[in-house]
Amino acid sequence: MTDQELGITESKEHSPGEWYAEVVQKAGVADYAPMGGFIVTRPRGYALWERLKNHLDGWFKETGVRNSYFPMFIPESYLEREKDIVEGFDPEVAWVTHGGHDELEERLAVRPTSESIIAPFIAQWVRSHRDLPMRLNQWCSVVRWEATETKPFFRTKEFLWQEGHTAHASAEDAWAETMTRLDQYERLYEEVMAIPGLKGRKPDHDKFPGAETTTTVEALMPDGKSVQASTSHHLGQSFAEAFDITYTDEDENERTAHTTSWGLSWRALGALIMTHSDDQGLVVPPKLAPTQVVVVPIWQADTETEVTEYAADLAAELDGEFRVEFDDRDERNPGFKFNEHELNGVPLRIEVGPNEVADGEATLVHRPDGESEVADREAVVDAVGDALDTVYAKLYAAAEETLEENVREAHGRGEILGTIGRHGGYVKTGWCGDEDCESVIKDEIAAEIVMLPLDEEVEPVHDTCGICEEPAEETAYFAKSY
Amino acid sequence: MTDQELGITESKEHSPGEWYAEVVQKAGVADYAPMGGFIVTRPRGYALWERLKNHLDGWFKETGVRNSYFPMFIPESYLEREKDIVEGFDPEVAWVTHGGHDELEERLAVRPTSESIIAPFIAQWVRSHRDLPMRLNQWCSVVRWEATETKPFFRTKEFLWQEGHTAHASAEDAWAETMTRLDQYERLYEEVMAIPGLKGRKPDHDKFPGAETTTTVEALMPDGKSVQASTSHHLGQSFAEAFDITYTDEDENERTAHTTSWGLSWRALGALIMTHSDDQGLVVPPKLAPTQVVVVPIWQADTETEVTEYAADLAAELDGEFRVEFDDRDERNPGFKFNEHELNGVPLRIEVGPNEVADGEATLVHRPDGESEVADREAVVDAVGDALDTVYAKLYAAAEETLEENVREAHGRGEILGTIGRHGGYVKTGWCGDEDCESVIKDEIAAEIVMLPLDEEVEPVHDTCGICEEPAEETAYFAKSY
Numbered sequence: 001m002t003d004q005e006l007g008i009t010e011s012k013e014h015s016p017g018e019w020y021a022e023v024v025q026k027a028g029v030a031d032y033a034p035m036g037g038f039i040v041t042r043p044r045g046y047a048l049w050e051r052l053k054n055h056l057d058g059w060f061k062e063t064g065v066r067n068s069y070f071p072m073f074i075p076e077s078y079l080e081r082e083k084d085i086v087e088g089f090d091p092e093v094a095w096v097t098h099g100g101h102d103e104l105e106e107r108l109a110v111r112p113t114s115e116s117i118i119a120p121f122i123a124q125w126v127r128s129h130r131d132l133p134m135r136l137n138q139w140c141s142v143v144r145w146e147a148t149e150t151k152p153f154f155r156t157k158e159f160l161w162q163e164g165h166t167a168h169a170s171a172e173d174a175w176a177e178t179m180t181r182l183d184q185y186e187r188l189y190e191e192v193m194a195i196p197g198l199k200g201r202k203p204d205h206d207k208f209p210g211a212e213t214t215t216t217v218e219a220l221m222p223d224g225k226s227v228q229a230s231t232s233h234h235l236g237q238s239f240a241e242a243f244d245i246t247y248t249d250e251d252e253n254e255r256t257a258h259t260t261s262w263g264l265s266w267r268a269l270g271a272l273i274m275t276h277s278d279d280q281g282l283v284v285p286p287k288l289a290p291t292q293v294v295v296v297p298i299w300q301a302d303t304e305t306e307v308t309e310y311a312a313d314l315a316a317e318l319d320g321e322f323r324v325e326f327d328d329r330d331e332r333n334p335g336f337k338f339n340e341h342e343l344n345g346v347p348l349r350i351e352v353g354p355n356e357v358a359d360g361e362a363t364l365v366h367r368p369d370g371e372s373e374v375a376d377r378e379a380v381v382d383a384v385g386d387a388l389d390t391v392y393a394k395l396y397a398a399a400e401e402t403l404e405e406n407v408r409e410a411h412g413r414g415e416i417l418g419t420i421g422r423h424g425g426y427v428k429t430g431w432c433g434d435e436d437c438e439s440v441i442k443d444e445i446a447a448e449i450v451m452l453p454l455d456e457e458v459e460p461v462h463d464t465c466g467i468c469e470e471p472a473e474e475t476a477y478f479a480k481s482y
Numbered sequence: 483m484t485d486q487e488l489g490i491t492e493s494k495e496h497s498p499g500e501w502y503a504e505v506v507q508k509a510g511v512a513d514y515a516p517m518g519g520f521i522v523t524r525p526r527g528y529a530l531w532e533r534l535k536n537h538l539d540g541w542f543k544e545t546g547v548r549n550s551y552f553p554m555f556i557p558e559s560y561l562e563r564e565k566d567i568v569e570g571f572d573p574e575v576a577w578v579t580h581g582g583h584d585e586l587e588e589r590l591a592v593r594p595t596s597e598s599i600i601a602p603f604i605a606q607w608v609r610s611h612r613d614l615p616m617r618l619n620q621w622c623s624v625v626r627w628e629a630t631e632t633k634p635f636f637r638t639k640e641f642l643w644q645e646g647h648t649a650h651a652s653a654e655d656a657w658a659e660t661m662t663r664l665d666q667y668e669r670l671y672e673e674v675m676a677i678p679g680l681k682g683r684k685p686d687h688d689k690f691p692g693a694e695t696t697t698t699v700e701a702l703m704p705d706g707k708s709v710q711a712s713t714s715h716h717l718g719q720s721f722a723e724a725f726d727i728t729y730t731d732e733d734e735n736e737r738t739a740h741t742t743s744w745g746l747s748w749r750a751l752g753a754l755i756m757t758h759s760d761d762q763g764l765v766v767p768p769k770l771a772p773t774q775v776v777v778v779p780i781w782q783a784d785t786e787t788e789v790t791e792y793a794a795d796l797a798a799e800l801d802g803e804f805r806v807e808f809d810d811r812d813e814r815n816p817g818f819k820f821n822e823h824e825l826n827g828v829p830l831r832i833e834v835g836p837n838e839v840a841d842g843e844a845t846l847v848h849r850p851d852g853e854s855e856v857a858d859r860e861a862v863v864d865a866v867g868d869a870l871d872t873v874y875a876k877l878y879a880a881a882e883e884t885l886e887e888n889v890r891e892a893h894g895r896g897e898i899l900g901t902i903g904r905h906g907g908y909v910k911t912g913w914c915g916d917e918d919c920e921s922v923i924k925d926e927i928a929a930e931i932v933m934l935p936l937d938e939e940v941e942p943v944h945d946t947c948g949i950c951e952e953p954a955e956e957t958a959y960f961a962k963s964y
Contacts (some may be wrong), residue, residue, distance in 0.1 A: 031603065033553045034560065035590065040603055043548035043618070050549065066525035067532065071515045071640055072554075072592075072623055073576075078516065091582045094555075096592065098577040099627035099639075108517065110554075110578065110592070121513065121522055136525070140623075141554055145581035157581075158553055 006339050008279050016223040020274055021152070027282040027343050029273065030152040037150050037157030041266075044282075044344065047290040049160065049269055053139060055192050055287070056162065056264065059184050065135045065164060072140065073108035074117045082242040085116055088209030092144045094157075110143040115210070115235075115261055118165045119243035126257060128248050129169055133177065137164040153270030154227070154482050161265035167245055167257040171236070174258035178215060178234040181262040185217045185230040188264070193272050194285040194395040195219050196403050197229065198426070200451035200477065205435045208261075212236030218451050218477075219271050220403050224424015226450045226479040227271045232262035267482075276368065276395050282345030283368045285395055286388040292323045293384060294346045298334045298353040311352040314362060314380060321381055322388070342367060347391045348384065366391050407477075411466045413440060416478060420447045424480065429466030431476035437467035441478055451477040488821050490761050498705040502756055503634070509764040509825050511755065512634040519632050519639035523748075526764075526826065529772040531642065531751055535621060537674050537769070538644065538746065541666045547617045547646060554622065555590035556599045564724040567598055570691030574626045576639075592625040597692070597717075597743055600647045601725035608739060610730050611651055615659065619646040635752030636709070636964050643747035649727055649739040653718070656740035660697060660716040663744040667699045667712040670746070675754050676767040676877040677701050678885050679711065680908070682933035682959065687917045690743075694718030700933050700959075701753050702885050706906015708932045708961040709753045712746035749964075758850065758877050764827030765850045767877055768870040774805045775866060776828045780816045780835040793834040796844060796862060803863055804870070824849060829873045830866065848873050889959075893948045895922060898960060902929045908961045912944030912954030919949035923960055933959040 008026060010019035024030050029045035032038075041049065057067070073096060080086045089112045096108040111117065118136065126134055139162045148155050164181060168174040182199060189197040197217040207214040211233040218226045237256050239245070245257040276283040286292050295318070297311035308328060315326035325346070327337050334351075341349055351363040351372075360377045364387045375383035406425025410416045419427050420441075431437065431449070442448045452474055460472040490508060492501035506512050511527035514520075523531065539549070555578060562568045571594045578590040593599065600618065608616055621644045630637050646663060650656040664681060671679040679699040689696040693715040700708045719738050721727070727739040758765040768774050777800070779793035790810060797808035807828070809819050816833075823831055833845040833854075844862050846869045847854045857865035888907025892898045901909050902923075913919065913931070924930045934956055942954040 031606075033599075034602075035553065035555065035557055038553040038555065040553065041551040043550050046550045047548070049551075066529070068525050068528045069523040069531075069623075069642060071517065071520040071522065072625075073517065073520065073640070075517055093582060094578045094590075095580040096576050097579045100573045100575060100629075108576075117515075120516075124513075141551075143554075147582075158555070160551060 006336070006343055008281055008343070012222065012277070012279055016274075017151075019279070023277050023281055024152045024273065027345060029282065032150060032152075037146070037155075039150065039152045039156050041160075044290060045269065048272065048284060048288050049266055051288045052188065052192065052268060053162070056184065056188050057139070059187070060137055060164070063180060063184075064133070065137045067138060068136050069138050069140070070114055070117050070121070072111055074111055074114070076107045076109060078116045078120070079109050082116060082119075082210050082239055084209035084238070085113075089113065089144070092146050094143045094145050111140075112142055112144045113261075113263075114138070114142075114163055115165065115239055119239050119245060119259070122165065122167050122259075123243050123245045126167055126245060126247050129250055132169045132247060132257065133166055133173060135164065135166040135177070137162055151270070151482075153266050153273070159265050159267070161263050163263045164261060166260045167240070168259070169247065169249070169255070169257065171258050174236075174260050175234050177260045178213070178232045178262070181260070182215045182217065182232040185232065185262075185264055188268070189217060189219060189229060190396070192285065192287050193268065193275075194392055194399060195271065195275050196396070196400045198403075198451055198477070200453050202231075203435070203438065203449050203452060203476070205438075206449070208233045210235060210238045212238070215454065216451060218479075219275070220406055220425060220479075221271065221274050221482070222402065223274075224406065224480065226426065226481040227267060228450070228481065229268050229271055230262070230264035233260060235259040235261060275399055277345070278368050280339075280368070281343030283395070284345045284347070285392050286347045287392070289345060289347050290323065291325045291344070291346050292388060293318055293348045293350060294325045294327050294337075294341045295350045295352065296327050296334055296337050296341075298351055300354075303354040303357075306357055307352060307354060310357045314350065314352065314377065318381065318384060322384060348387050350384075366394070369394065409461060411462050411464075413467055416441055416466055417444055420478060420480065421445055426450070427478045428461050428475050429478065430460045430462030430464055430472030431474055432465035432468055432470040433473045434465075434468065434470075437465055438476075440467050445480070447478045447480045449476045450479045450481050453477075488818070488825055490763055490825070494704065494759070494761055498756075499633075501761070505759050505763055506634045506755065509827060511764065514632060514634075519628070519637075521632065521634045521638050523642075526772060527751065530754065530766060530770050531748055533770045534670065534674065534750060535644070538666065538670050539621070541669070542619055542646070545662060545666075546615070547619045549620060550618045551620050551622070552596055552599050552603070554593055556593055556596070558589045558591060560598045560602070561591050564598060564601075564692050564721055566691035566720070567595075571595065571626070574628050576625045576627050593622075594624055594626045595743075595745075596620070596624075596645055597647065597721055601721050601727060601741070604647065604649050604741075605725050605727045608649055608727060608729050611732055614729060614739065615648055615650045615655060617646065617648040617659070619644055633752070633964075635748050635755070641747050641749070643745050645745045646743060648742045649722070650741070651729065651731070651737070651739065653740050656718075656742050657716055659742045660695070660714045660744070663742070664697045664699065664714040667714065667744075667746055670750070671699060671701060671711060672878070674767065674769050675750065675757075676874055676881060677753065677757050678878070678882045680885075680933055680959070682935050684713075685917070685920065685931050685934060685958070687920075688931070690715045692717060692720045694720070697936065698933060700961075701757070702888055702907060702961075703753065703756050703964070704884065705756075706888065706962065708908065708963040709749060710932070710963065711750050711753055712744070714744035715742060717741040717743060757881055759827070760850050762821075762850070763825030765877070766827045766829070767874050768829045769874070771827060771829050772805065773807045773826070773828050774870060775800055775830045775832060776807045776809050776819075776823045777832045777834065778809050778816055778819050778823075780833055782836075785836045785839075788839055789834060789836060792839045796832065796834065796859065800863065800866060804866060830869050832866075848876070851876065891943060893944050893946075895949055898923055898948055899926055902960060902962065903927055906962065908932075908959045910943050910957050910959050911948030912942045912946055913956055913958035914947035914950055914952040915955045916947075916950065916952075919947055920958075922949050927962070929960045929962045931958045932961045932963050935959075
């Protein structure tokens with residue numbers, strides 16, 4: 001790469017769409033595939049996904065979930081067994097019609113989601129209450145043939161995700177499961193991705209096909225839009241009835257199970273990149289960064305040996321504790337290296353020059369704000385650990401501040417439209433529960449109800465619906481969304 | 483499950499095919515999907531695959547490989563760019579022809595292998611010799627529409643695998659890469675799966691489409707057939723030329739790169755299960771076992787408390803060091819538990835009864851041979867570690883003995899046919915290099931040349947071809963194969 005190729009030319013503030021596409025490509029996160037709607041996830045992007053996955057997968061396993069793998073194709077007749085699923089997904093299914101030179105007798109759907117192929121097996125495996133709860137998960141890719149402009153990780157026809165599918169003896173157990181997963185998604189966002197989430201449920205008209213309740217973690221993007229980062233569905237008994245998932249209880253009675261499904265896709269990766277990155281390139285929290293620390297020696301001809309040795313020794317000491325790169329490339333000057341590591345989102349840069357050697361120190365520079373601190377060489381491991389914690393805290397605090405500033409109250413059609421139009425972000429208002437009231441806002445500025453708070457004890461923010469003035473049943477959060 | 487459902491009814495010796503299918507299903511490893519050629523990998527099976535994957539992936543990363551993810555669909559025009567690939571795979575491609583309600587302008591192949599979609603990106607990303615070597619890998623599923631009877635992990639239309647794709651500056655570097663991966667596959671077989679492998683190359687007429695050399699690790703199954711467990715291909719410059727993978731060397735000359743690809747599929751899982759399991763069910767080496775140790779308390783009413791407490795305490799001490807299950811289910815008797823854990827392939831069972839409590843001991847029972855040893859309670863962690871090593875060593879020794887007994891020398895059509903017909907296994911013989919001589923054997927008993935030893939210094943085992951009596955060029959290993 002030349003110096004010029006390293007630089008991000010678009011502005012996050014003024015052209016967020018173009019800026020995002022440029023960061024993703026120049027930082028080696030993803031590229032566009034030849035077919036519209038498909039992307040290639042490059043090593044730096046995939047490494048982020050792997051770490052997200054490892055955190056979440058670990059928590060799943062600690063809480064009774066077992067991984068498995070189901071076929072990527074679903075026979076059309078299986079997809080048709082749950083009527084809401086087929087209505088919901090039929091328009092966006094990719095169909096396999098030929099195997100080799102022969103036409104298939106029955107078309108196969110490339111899975112858009114796997115309830116229809118997993119539920120019949122759960123039905124087979126569950127016999128008695130002792131087999132419950134049954135908790136399965138798979139990490140795989142799914143395909144939804146939506147005709148929209150490609151936006152890496154946000155809008156792609158094929159995407160990577162995990163989908164969990166569980167069966168339980170009671171509605172209460174299924175609801176508790178739905179909440180366990182939602183809490184884990186929120187934890188991933190907050191602890192690992194440094195993004196505060198808003199937990200809630202979707203309005204009834206926007207639920208997952210066949211679900212009783214769809215819950216969501218929403219995250220606010222810097223351009224003022226909301227991202228549905230992950231969803232957890234309480235499916236009630238609709239799938240259990242469609243696929244005969246029954247069990248004998250302790251009194252030998254046959255009962256119908258209650259099921260859930262929940263998923264997090266690589267859209268989380270998009271939210272991560274868009275939230276923290278800046279006009280110098282990628283910014284990622286330390287827990288996810290493939291390289292957490294880069295050590296750059298800075299020398300003149302007469303100090304090369306001592307500086308390089310000191311820096312190499314320091315990098316070696318940090319290695320093992322952290323993911324460290326020692327950048328001693330001869331053919332690049334320090335300025336180029338700084339730019340490159342900033343572009344690639346390394347959270348901490350350690351500069352070592354003749355002064356650091358003379359004083360027995362090291363200079364630690366934080367990404368994203370360039371703040372630097374001097375650490376004693378002897379205490380450098382602790383200092384680096386603290387600096388990485390500080391970088392995380394800065395990222396989280398900035399995202400939290402943005403969120404807090406962008407949840408506004410409004411009442412009345414004009415005020416709601418004006419507030420979202422001027423500021424973006426979320427507008428909370430009383431809502432009567434009628435989809436038509438959402439449509440009034442949606443038709444005008446494409447903002448919709450992205451979330452209803454879960455806590456049903458809390459009174460609505462207004463006594464009356466912010467749109468129709470009928471009595472409000474709950475609080476609705478309106479926002480534009482991805 | 484009832485006692486009856488636990489038992490394997492088929493015999494490994496007398497009906498190996500039925501026995502294999504029964505073990506896989508009853509031990510909860512896999513089930514048959516509704517579409518012929520597809521299977522569902524259940525949690526116990528997937529846990530084995532995850533551990534295989536983690537070992538191999540760790541070695542890949544230590545040796546410069548970076549994971550990535552490419553689209554699961556390949557446009558037909560891309561597949562056609564390398565002529566050998568399209569000829570090799572066209573008859574077995576699953577085609578997506580419709581997205582939603584619309585017919586696609588260009589058919590999309592569900593990837594049978596990804597050279598054709600990865601190579602064009604490597605071409606884009608490689609510019610200078612500094613970008614080489616470039617080593618990418620992805621863990622994904624692929625589809626090959628072969629019309630054969632389904633055999634879980636051995637013959638399925640969709641299978642999980644990893645596919646590595648690399649580009650290098652020289653043929654030597656590409657060959658070294660090919661060997662590095664072959665050695666890692668062999669290591670996985672030997673160290674993790676407890677199966678000795680036979681390393682070699684495929685005859686020219688059986689190479690991967692477009693490859694210069696295809697190398698293989700072959701493993702002998704107990705029914706006398708060979709399994710091609712993994713392959714590593716030196717692709718020469720055929721893909722680099724077809725997809726324009728070029729780079730500028732240190733003297734600013736434009737050069738064509740040399741590429742490799744290498745893959746290991748879940749067929750390895752099939753080989754694992756078939757090699758070690760027995761008429762009691764699944765047997766797996768300790769490194770792969772989801773549960774390594776099960777602790778079973780054995781008590782009468784008057785000893786319940788002391789035995790259960792002792793056993794629980796012992797299980798708690800082992801936990802953390804090993805993957806431990808404490809089986810204190812009330813509703814099952816010890817005999818049922820023994821059978822179930824044997825079926826599920828737990829390598830070590832610890833029995834604790836009143837005698838063990840009185841003597842401060844624990845009884846360790848090895849799977850697969852039922853050999854038991856008594857360990858001091860105080861030294862139980864070390865004893866369990868040693869016992870697991872012993873279990874591995876027993877499994878490896880048995881597989882090694884089978885392999886050694888089943889490599890035989892033969893010369894002359896009748897002797898080759900007779901030896902394979904009577905014993906199965908491998909027959910090594912001199913070979914002139916002509917495919918016609920293989921056909922003589924293949925047409926008769928469906929045995930083929932599965933491997934040619936790599937070491938070119940070694941003289942052929944016979945001076946003349948075992949079939950045509952012309953001068954022999956090398957040694958060929960004939961076997962029936964999966």
